[in-house]
Each structure stands twice: as structure tokens, then as C-alpha cells.
Amino acid sequence: MSRKTLIPIGPYHPLQEEPELFKLYCDGEIVMDIKWETGYNHRGIEKLSESKSYDQVFFLVERICGICSTSHPFAFANAVEEIVGVEITDRTKYIRSIIGELERIHSHLLWVGLAGHFLGYNTLFMWAWKYREPVLDLFEMITGNRNSYAMFKVGGVRRDIENSKIPAIRKVMAVMRKKLDLLTGAVMDDPVIHARTKGVGILTRQDILDYGAVGPTARASGVDIDVRRDDPYAAYPLVNWKVITAQAGDVFAKVEVRLLEMYESASIIEQCIDALEKMKEGDIALKINEIPQGIGTGRAEAPRGEVFHFVVSDGSNSPARHKIRAPSYTNIATFKKSCIGQTIADATISLAAVDPCYCCTERMAAAYDNSSGKKILNASELIELSMKRTSELRKSGAGHE
Amino acid sequence: MGFKDYCLRKSLWVFHFGGASCNNCDIEILDCLTPRYDLERFGILLVGSIRHADVLLVNGSINRRDKDRLLELYHQAPKPLLVVAIGACGCTGGIFAEGITFAGPVDKIIPVDAYIPGCPPKPEAIIAGIVKLAGKK
Numbered sequence: 001m002s003r004k005t006l007i008p009i010g011p012y013h014p015l016q017e018e019p020e021l022f023k024l025y026c027d028g029e030i031v032m033d034i035k036w037e038t039g040y041n042h043r044g045i046e047k048l049s050e051s052k053s054y055d056q057v058f059f060l061v062e063r064i065c066g067i068c069s070t071s072h073p074f075a076f077a078n079a080v081e082e083i084v085g086v087e088i089t090d091r092t093k094y095i096r097s098i099i100g101e102l103e104r105i106h107s108h109l110l111w112v113g114l115a116g117h118f119l120g121y122n123t124l125f126m127w128a129w130k131y132r133e134p135v136l137d138l139f140e141m142i143t144g145n146r147n148s149y150a151m152f153k154v155g156g157v158r159r160d161i162e163n164s165k166i167p168a169i170r171k172v173m174a175v176m177r178k179k180l181d182l183l184t185g186a187v188m189d190d191p192v193i194h195a196r197t198k199g200v201g202i203l204t205r206q207d208i209l210d211y212g213a214v215g216p217t218a219r220a221s222g223v224d225i226d227v228r229r230d231d232p233y234a235a236y237p238l239v240n241w242k243v244i245t246a247q248a249g250d251v252f253a254k255v256e257v258r259l260l261e262m263y264e265s266a267s268i269i270e271q272c273i274d275a276l277e278k279m280k281e282g283d284i285a286l287k288i289n290e291i292p293q294g295i296g297t298g299r300a301e302a303p304r305g306e307v308f309h310f311v312v313s314d315g316s317n318s319p320a321r322h323k324i325r326a327p328s329y330t331n332i333a334t335f336k337k338s339c340i341g342q343t344i345a346d347a348t349i350s351l352a353a354v355d356p357c358y359c360c361t362e363r364m365a366a367a368y369d370n371s372s373g374k375k376i377l378n379a380s381e382l383i384e385l386s387m388k389r390t391s392e393l394r395k396s397g398a399g400h401e
Numbered sequence: 402m403g404f405k406d407y408c409l410r411k412s413l414w415v416f417h418f419g420g421a422s423c424n425n426c427d428i429e430i431l432d433c434l435t436p437r438y439d440l441e442r443f444g445i446l447l448v449g450s451i452r453h454a455d456v457l458l459v460n461g462s463i464n465r466r467d468k469d470r471l472l473e474l475y476h477q478a479p480k481p482l483l484v485v486a487i488g489a490c491g492c493t494g495g496i497f498a499e500g501i502t503f504a505g506p507v508d509k510i511i512p513v514d515a516y517i518p519g520c521p522p523k524p525e526a527i528i529a530g531i532v533k534l535a536g537k538k
């Protein structure tokens with residue numbers, strides 16, 4: 001029996017910008033097992049959400065994750081609108097999709113840059129982040145902030161995209177396509193990137209189905225899922241686009257899927273602004289006076305995969321229960337498949353390949369008594385408690401189907 | 402002005418501690434290093450160990466799990482150390498201040514020299530804050 005060495009990455013490691021602890025158990029260079037610890041980022045958002053009004057919750061869910069700060073409000077809006085039972089106006093749909101796709105572009109660019117950084121290809125990092133800036137400028141022009149856009153509300157959006165702003169968007173998209181060509185060329189033709197990513201961190205189709213992985217991680221392994229097409233919302237059924245998939249399942253396939261997705265996003269945005277131009281300005285919100293009792297589920301395709309929000313309303317002005325599942329929660333579990341058996345150097349890029357976002361994924365794993373410091377509840381007891389509460393809620397009739 | 406303070410006026414080396422944040426402040430800090438903002442022209446460099454750092458950037462609300470680690474980092478750092486709290490979360494706890502795991506804004510845990518508010522603060526604001534801090538020494 002050989003001895004295993006423990007190599008910790010984190011919780012505050014220069015490689016990651018978020019606090020997270022990975023423990024790699026290695027035999028020589030080879031990773032034999034991997035464990036991870038979360039909790040450094042836990043903020044108790046689901047609980048906080050119960051103390052805020054529906055209008056305020058949008059600002060809260062936006063701050064679950066800064067990178068996909070539209071996908072959470074998107075899913076939450078879908079959930080609440082299901083409870084209310086309204087259909088938003090077409091103009092709102094287009095505006096929502098534009099914001100969602102702009103976000104996908106900036107998030108994928110960010111990831112391509114970070115992936116380059118992990119591979120030691122810092123030029124790519126600098127390039128990708130430079131080309132991301134014009135997208136953030138667009139956000140600043142449309143919403144007033146570079147990140148955390150505060151665009152959504154129940155039944156509509158908070159700001160219009162006036163016709164005067166459309167030429168600027170069109171111009172950035174045209175430039176963006178050129179830059180994407182350049183980036184794609186740099187990545188697809190680079191022999192070093194090929195050597196470092198092809199055949200590394202392979203996830204088979206079966207692995208994806210077993211772990212329930214979503215988003216580009218699943219699509220790179222040939223699993224053709226995308227909430228935008230499978231459970232249509234906003235303007236996605238109104239425009240032409242296609243779901244990008246690849247078959248190989250390795251890191252290279254994930255890079256490829258993300259790069260090609262950005263072209264699709266650009267084309268969605270262009271179609272949306274064309275449609276906006278033909279409409280009357282200002283028709284961007286429905287008046288909704290109260291949220292009735294009920295249960296709503298909302299889904300949205302974030303840059304990393306499916307975001308799921310479940311909202312129980314008891315007729316008051318804040319949610320009675322708000323459950324959130326972010327894509328990284330299932331994607332991170334695939335590390336067990338993708339990293340074991342790799343060398344340490346390849347394990348880091350395999351970790352980064354699913355574009356993990358830990359601030360979305362945080363869960364409480366144990367509860368401690370404040371004064372004595374003793375553990376009072378462990379993970380399985382917490383799950384039991386949560387199930388009990390759900391069944392109580394069901395009995396009390398909060399939201400009948 | 403002592404010799405150590407004199408040294409702090411140029412080439413600040415920065416260590417970044419991300420608490421329980423939403424990631425946006427972290428990204429904007431990284432953004433400062435990329436071509437458009439290029440912090441390195443001021444000699445400011447992000448380093449991998451607190452033992453090499455002159456400045457500790459803290460963003461995000463601090464939860465119970467982060468608190469002890471932040472204290473430990475502070476004690477490990479060579480002094481004088483400038484501490485900068487970034488974002489609404491770093492300054493006050495922001496939207497998460499009422500959360501069940503919140504353990505106090507940064508200045509309840511370690512002394513803070515500068516606050517950069519915003520949610521997230523723009524890279525320009527972060528740069529302006531740090532440069533001002535360096536100029537004051």
C-alpha cells in the first residue's frame with residue numbers, strides 16, 4: 001500500500017478568487033481522491049429572503065452570485081409570475097433576454113480568461129478580460145451599473161432600452177464577433193492548449209446523467225439540454241438560435257461549447273434589438289398589486305446551467321419559503337469523476353472546467369450552539385428538519401396547486 | 402514619517418481576502434489588474450501570501466467561519482499593514498448584515514484604514530481608494 005499525501009487547495013488560495021477548500025489525496029503526482037469543504041461563503045440567503053418583500057428579494061437574489069446576477073432574478077421572476085399567473089409584455093421579454101445573453105457573453109469570456117490563467121497562458125487571460133469590458137460598458141449604459149443590474153421586477157423590468165441606445169449595442173456586438181473570431185482562433189489552433197486540455201478531465205454522457213450535471217458541462221458531453229429551449233421563457237421562443245453541443249466531454253470540448261455559445265448569444269441579442277426597434281417604447285411593466293397564495297417554480301438557463309427557484313407564497317408580501325438551486329451545486333459533484341486519476345496539474349484545470357461558482361452553492365452542513373460550541377444538528381438531521389417543514393407547509397395549505 | 406511608512410508610499414503589494422461575498426467585488430478587484438485598468442502601473446501587485454503583503458483587501462460580509470481565519474491572517478501579516486474594506490458588504494455587511502451566519506463587518510474584527518463603498522465599487526473607485534491611501538502615508 002502506498003501512502004497518500006494530502007494537498008490542500010484553499011480556503012484562501014491565490015488560484016481561486018472565492019474561499020473554498022479542496023483536499024486532493026495524492027499518490028505521487030496522481031490524484032487518488034478528492035474532498036471539498038464549503039461554508040466560507042454561507043450567508044443564509046434563503047432565510048433572509050423570507051424577511052424581505054418581493055421587491056426587495058430581487059436585490060437579494062441578484063447578490064447570490066455576482067457573475068450570473070441576472071439568472072437568479074430571472075428564475076425568481078419566472079417563479080413569482082407563475083404564482084400570479086401573468087404573461088409579461090413582449091417588450092419586457094426581449095429586454096430580459098438581452099440582459100440574460102449579455103451576461104452569458106461576459107461570464108463565458110471571464111471563464112475563458114480564467115481557464116487560460118489556470119493553464120499558465122496569461123495572455124489569454126488578459127485578452128479575454130479586455131474584450132469583456134465593452135460588454136460591461138453596455139451594462140453600465142443600460143442599467144447604470146457594471147454588475148448587479150437591478151433590472152427585474154415582478155411583471156416587468158425596471159428600465160427600458162430606448163431606441164437611442166440600440167446603435168451602441170449593435171456596434172459592440174459587431175466588434176465582439178471580430179474579437180470572438182480572434183479568441184476562438186487563438187484557442188482552437190494553439191498546440192499547447194490542445195495538449196493541456198484534450199483528453200483531460202473527461203466526463204462521459206453516463207457520468208453527466210448520474211450526477212445530474214447541467215449547462216455547458218452537460219452539453220460538452222453530448223447531453224443536449226438547455227432550459228431556454230426545453231422550458232421556454234422570455235423571448236427565447238421568439239428568436240432563432242441553436243443549442244451548442246460537443247461530444248468529447250473533456251476540457252477542450254467545454255471550451256469549445258462556451259466559445260460557440262457566445263456567437264449564439266450575440267445573434268440572439270441582435271435579433272432582440274431588431275425586434276425592439278419596431279416596438280413602441282415604454283411598455284415594460286405590468287401593474288401587479290398583490291401576490292396570491294400559491295406555489296411557483298421558475299427556471300432559467302444561467303451561463304453555468306439551470307437555475308431553479310421554488311417559491312411558496314402565503315398571500316403576504318414576502319415569500320413563506322424560497323428554495324434555490326444553482327447549477328454549480330450539481331456540477332461540482334462531477335469532480336469525483338473528472339479529477340481522480342489525473343495528475344495534480346491537470347486536476348486544477350478539470351476543477352475549473354465546470355466553471356464552478358461557490359457563492360451559489362453554499363449550504364449549511366451543521367449547526368452549532370453559540371454559547372457552548374457544541375454541534376447540535378448534523379447534515380442529515382438538518383435535511384430531516386427541512387423535509388418536516390415542507391410537509392407542515394403543505395398541510396397548512398400554504399399554496400395549493 | 403518613519404522609514405516603514407516611507408516604504409509604503411510606493412509599490413504596494415496587495416493580498417485579497419474574499420469573505421462571504423457575492424463574488425462581484427472579487428471580480429472587480431481582479432478586473433483592476435487587467436489591461437483597461439492595469440493597476441501594476443502604480444507598482445501595485447496581487448500576491449499569493451499575506452506574509453508578502455503591505456495591504457489587505459477584504460471584501461464580502463464576514464461569516465462565522467471566515468472570522469477566525471481573517472483574524473489569523475491579520476496576525477500573520479507583517480506590520481505596518483493597511484486594511485481596506487471593499488464594497489457595501491465589507492464596510493457594513495450590506496444586504497447580508499441580517500443573515501444568520503453574519504459575524505460582524507470587517508471593522509468589528511480588525512482595524513480598517515479605508516472604506517471603499519459601492520456594490521460593487523467600480524475598478525476606478527478601488528484604484529482611487531488605494532492610491533489615496535498610499536498618498537496619505
Ligand code: SF4
Nearest residue numbers: 423425488489490520
Ligand atoms: S458589496 Fe455588493 S458586490 Fe460586493 S460582495 Fe457585497 S453584495 Fe457583492
